[in-house]
Amino acid sequence: MKRFDTIVMVDWSGGNDTGPSPRKDAIWAGVNRDGLAQEPVYLRNRTVAEEWLDALLTSEQAAGRRVLAGFDFPFGYPAGFAAALTGSCDPLVLWDWFEDRIQDTPASNNRFDLAGEINQRLGNGKGPFWFNGLRRDVESLARNLDAYTNPFAQKRQSETLAKGAFTCWQMGGAGAVGGQIFTGLPVLARLRRKFDVAVWPFQPLDKAISFVEIWPSLTVGSAPENKIKDAWQVSEVSKQVAAMPHAALIEILDVVSPEEGWIFGLGFEDKLTAPPLRNDCFALPPGVHWTPVAEALQRLRDRLVPVAGIETVGLQQAMGRILARDVTAKRANPPLPNTAVDGYGFAGGRDAGTVDLPLSSGRAAAGDAPGILPADHAIRVLTGAALPQGVDTVVLQEDVVVADGRVRFAGPVRQGSNTRKAGEDVAQGQTILEAKRRIASADLALLAATGAAQIDVRKQLRVGVLSTGDELVEAGDSAEDGQIYDANRPMLLAMVAQLGHIPVDLGRAPDDRGKLRARLDAASAQVDAIITSGGASAGDEDHVSALLSEAGAMELWRIAIKPGRPLALGMWHGKPVFGVPGNPVAAMVCTLVFAGPAMGLLAGADWVAPQGFDVPAAFTKRKKAGRREYLRARVRDGQAEVFASEGSGRISGLSWAEGLVELAEPAGEVSPGDLVRFIPFGSFGI
Ligand code: AMP
Ligand code: MG
Secondary structure, three states: OOOOOEEEEEEOOOOOOOOOOOOOOOEEEEEEEOOEEOOOEEEOOHHHHHHHHHHHHHHHHHOOOOEEEEEOOOOOOOOOHHHHHHOOOOHHHHHHHHHHHOOEOOOOEOHHHHHHHHHHHHOOOOOOOEOOOOOOOEOOEOOOOOOOOOOOOOOOHHHHHOOOOOOOOEOOOOOOOHHHHHHHHHHHHHHHHHOOEEEOOOOOOOOOEEEEEOOHHHOOOOOOOOOOHHHHHHHHHHHHHHHOOHHHHHHHHOOOOOOOOOOOOOOOHHHHHOOOOOOOOOOOOOOOOOEOHHHHHHHHHHHOOOOOOEEEEEOHHHOOOEEOOOEEOOOOEOOOOEEOOOEEEEOOOEEEEEEEEEEEEEEEOOOOOOOEOOOOOEEEEOOOOEOOEOOOEEEEHHHEEEEOOEEEEEEEEOOOOOEEOOOOOEOOOOEEEOOOOEOOHHHHHHHHHOOOOEEEEEOOOEEEEEEEOOOEEOOOOOOOOOOEEOOHHHHHHHHHHHOOOEEEEEEEEOOOHHHHHHHHHHHHOOOOEEEEEOOOOOOOOOHHHHHHHHOOOEEEEOEOEEOOOOEEEEEEOOEEEEEEOOOHHHHHHHHHHHHHHHHHHHOOOOOOOOOOEEEEEOOOEEEOOOOEEEEEEEEEOOEEEEOOOOOOOOHHHHHHOOEEEEEOOOOEEEOOOOEEEEEEHHHHOO
């Protein structure tokens, strides 16, 4: 499916002319052309609206621009209605049926009479339609539900899922949609005959114009006080749709419902409401030559927003996933007061001196429902048992003598000894884990203990990895002189997976702008973010940066970092592209330091600054001022060792290393024993 150039979202109205000055309850259209939002358009009645739509579709079609037009009324009825009325279950036949019969002028229309006629034919005059907005009575159309019967389902399947959606059988009244269908479908039927239109989800959207059914309340909240609700809502929806990545739109439109139709976006609300990434999200301040690492990171942190949707998974599947919402404890831990030891339970503390209590029969073990202990008795209790009523203190079994049906021990004993209070670990309703957290194995214990079984997590980010360079061949293939094996791609794909995303292998692209463009085009429809390696600099063969700048969507980030030449960051069809350098060492370091945290934000995680540790150096190093340096390092015997060579093509050193030593920007000299910051690879999430 091709991209849409123009998005038009229409809030329809079944009412009569609303006058020349903009008001609510009229027809409103929200238009977004090439991603630019237009002022909402006020259409005072349906004749005006039809003329306006006709003019818009004429000009867009003439200009070869694809249009997605949404209308806020059902395109179909509950199953069986169309066939009962028209003899065909094709909803488009029903559209024409209405178009034949509805007489509509700005001042009045026959929708209530037609509803009554249908009731007469299909429901013995008692349904399926109801509500009469006229002063005069209409035969077979009741004003209320007193004697109502409906031979069809009350709601379409989609309406049962869309919370708050109205039934299409109610012909009027606040929020009702029945009248809009009667007066809207005839207009759409005419437009459909005149223009090159496909209707969703009944037809494949391969025409110049697509009609979809919308329900703005699905994804748009209430309007600000100074705005007209209908006007505001349609412009918000059109913005949401325009901002959505094309791939997400394709996913949303992939619906099978040939008779009843469907509400656009239902089931994908999170995709519509996700704040979009701005095309300028990688823009740098003008004039700055070398950006410090911290500032580059801050910029990513400020601008990137989650693009991943939300799904509900079972407890075990939640491992490693990112929480989409805060989780509160359904149940306290422990749920009831219980004993922390094996021993004897009784009520109240005791002063110094011998305590002698009659032993009650029975015992309380873990899993037993708490019983009742008579006053001034003791009872045998086992670790984990809920305390019987009348027990708040436990004495260890090693500290008592049991004989002749009595328990004796020496005081003093503090009240509450050896017991755990209900909720002392977690209270019911307490937030146990916060949104944006990556779920660890211990979290599963906490979630399970407090009663969580289904967890709302972010869908995993799909990250494409592409290698660029004419010199590259695939591992295992024969390599000619001048060729080298593609080392970055296997490494980067594995890193993506370790970071919790879904790696998508985009293969290799030659140093050819056209081919690279085609690859990025295809990839951007398939993934949420792209990592390319190679060609990121500003040389003749640096096609990644050339292409992204050509598209006006790239920034070459000259970051004061070693290893790592410029990082090319850009947006390609709404998808962020991280163009890391080709040298494997620089490719890995730039991915760890920049792409990793950035992808975390896109995936809905918190910004994670990798935790480092100050350890004594086992090496000597003289460093120049101006750049932050990362050395391949590992810790042995409590000291940081660094790899013998700093060459950025030395792949063996990457494999040798277990982390990086980070040296700050100022010039400096490191001698053995000096403290240096060591960041284990694990801190970066790999
Ligand atoms: P570039 O950033 O494209 O100028 O590449 C810098 C260096 O990294 C060159 O020596 C490339 O041959 C090498 N290189 C680029 N991509 C890869 C790769 N995928 N695997 C191994 N080396 C690469
Ligand atoms: Mg290259």
